[in-house]
Amino acid sequence: MKITDRKSEIIVTAAKLFKKRGYNAVSMRDIAQELGIKAASLYNHIKSKQEILSDIVLNVAESFTNHMEQIYPQSINSIQKLEAIIQNHIDITVQKTDFLACMNNDWMHLDEENLATYLKLRNAYEASFRKILQEGIAKNELENQNSEIVIFSILTTLRALYLWYSKKSSVEVEVLKKDLPKTLLHGIVKN
Template structure:
């Protein structure tokens, strides 16, 4: 179900506040104040702060998971698959850095059912990434290095891109994509 415009606005503002203060520190009153409305008015559009968290995190997690599944199952080379994974992270970062920050920093606040679902998606995503790396090593497309080091160094860089991008003199989106692909896949020497 697609959220209403007002609900979308609530979600957007909540993601900004969650990024700035952290989920636990943000109240419904904070959200209402940021929107210039009464806190009671929020409940016309949402049930709770937890509902907002779920809407923010699960939507992005599902996008990551479904796109990764398409990438891993494609007939492309390992390098092409890795380029698409990098592009996926950059695209989501550029489109919604606040929601990505919420996904990375506040996922542990999800309620039981949603938390289990999120962890399952995250594990599937990482396992699909692991599959791409293993195939690349087996096909001699990438160096035979420790798979977990490759996964950690690549994903930790991509998952925290929102912390850096947009500050100081960040490159435009195309330069960012081409340079990130070059650095992450070929290194700097």
């Protein structure tokens, strides 16, 4: 139990440093220094910097996957599913900002095996997103717009949210949770 706590403390500290300087520019020594411990004692809890990176990236990626797997099969309409997905992106952005930044900036530094796992999760996520759009179009709930354009537009905004949110703390989370889904799903033009 003690070890698990220490490990999660190491990971949280590393995520902050990776976010600030990028994975490549941070050493195990830097992480130890930030924690006020010796570099050698880091290795009691963690095998390598790569292990920290994969823990961070796969933790966030699995948060997205788990939510998608929970929402996708529900008997609610496509609009409600997309709404839930957008709310989940906002929640993860607010709650795991450093982890998310690290995933977005440093996933390409994962080793071969973890990279394959990450890409599999990301592709599966996009495939479910695409299916929800296509089902929504088939059921006449959504406009028949090019799915690739819609996926690009919505996911680009959601993936960049952590960058904007870090700078624009003047916008309250409640406003974001109310207005971002409206903007993405219903647009900005009055009917």
